[in-house]
Each structure stands twice: as structure tokens, then as C-alpha cells.
Amino acid sequence: MIVLGLTGSLGMGKSTAAAMLRRLGVPVHDADAAVHRLLGPGGAAVAAVGRAFPEALANGRIDRAVLGRKVFGDPPALRHLESILHPLVRAGETRFLAAARRRRVPIVVLDIPLLFETNGEERCDGVVVVSAPPWLQQQRVMRRPGMTEARFRAIRAQQMPDAEKRRRATWVVPTGLSHGATLRRLKAIVRELLVKRRAPPRKTC
DSSP, X not given: OEEEEEEOOTTSSHHHHHHHHHHTTOOEEEHHHHHHHHHSTTOTTXXXXXXXXXXXXXXXXXXXXXXXXXXXXXXXXXXXHHHHHHHHHHHHHHHHHHHHHHTTOSEEEEEOTTTTXXXXXXXXXXXXXXXXXXXXXXXXXXXXXXXOHHHXXXXXXXXXXXXHHHHHOXXXXXXXXXXXXXXXXXXXXXXXXXXXXXXXXXXXX
């Protein structure tokens, strides 16, 4: 089974690319969605995060807006939060991969925003980085509810620069042209991986 990493900075079109890959029949493990479940009603992280950040606990769930204001710009608080969430997300990822292997799925995707920042590429056979021009990135992000210039800068400061991600990528997928162009690029990558997987092993002397 080929494990493909998918990453990109805030507002670069990663969620759109993940949705396209699903439509192409590739299972995707979404780390952000896993965090939402962990912090939602009945989530496995609610109790621990509530103890660490009681002001964010409300009606049996974690208020992500309150939690975000608490940890962004406070590196020790963010590291504490990550120490709670990351092992739980990784456990879910492990279950996802095991289930895919049992089903003999040829390709799976790990959709991880901070893939390079957390050395997640070591768990992948290749990495797709989605990228768009800075002006388009900012335009997309500023349309999000509750987003401010200060919050945008704080989030971007925690992420590896787009140029460095592109340098480390196996494939770069531009998302600033059109959805059709993005989809064609992703289709080509999936085809390339399927051909590679079917190819017989090379003989060695």
C-alpha cells in the first residue's frame, strides 16, 4: 500500500484537494477532522483538554474559538495542547491505515496540515504539497468567519514557509489556476502511483 502525504499552508486549497482525491476513490485520513471529533461532544480529548484549559470547556465540548485564542501566540500552551491531541490523532491514523491494508487499498492519503513541521513525511512514501500565490492565500483565508489579520499572521508564523514545503515536496499541485487544473494534476499523480505499484520489482544481480 502506498501512503501519500497531503499538506499545504493555510488557505492553499488542501481541503479541496482532499475532496478531489476522495472522488477519485482514494481514502483520506483528515487530521483536522479527527481533531474536531476529539474536541466535540463525547470526544476522547474533551476531558483532558478541559482540565488543561477549563475556560474552553462548555456543555461537554471544547469551544475551539476560545481554545484558539488561548494557545495561539502562547508556545508553551500550544505545545501542551499538542501533547494531548497528537497521540490521539496518531492512534486514529494507525487504525485507518490498518483497515486500509486489510481491504488491500492500493493508495491512501494522510491529510496533515503540519506534516513537515511534525516530521510526518517519514511515514509517507511521497508528499503532495498544494500551493497558491500569497495574494490568493490571504484572500481565501480572510473570507473565513472570525478571521483577522493578526490571527492569520499568527497561524502562518507557526507554519513552514510555502517555498520550503514546495522544495521538500514529491509533487507540487497548484490550486490558483482552476479546479479543473488541480483535478487533472491529482489524477496524473494517482495514475503514476498506480502504475508504480503494479510494476514488477526490478531484478538485482
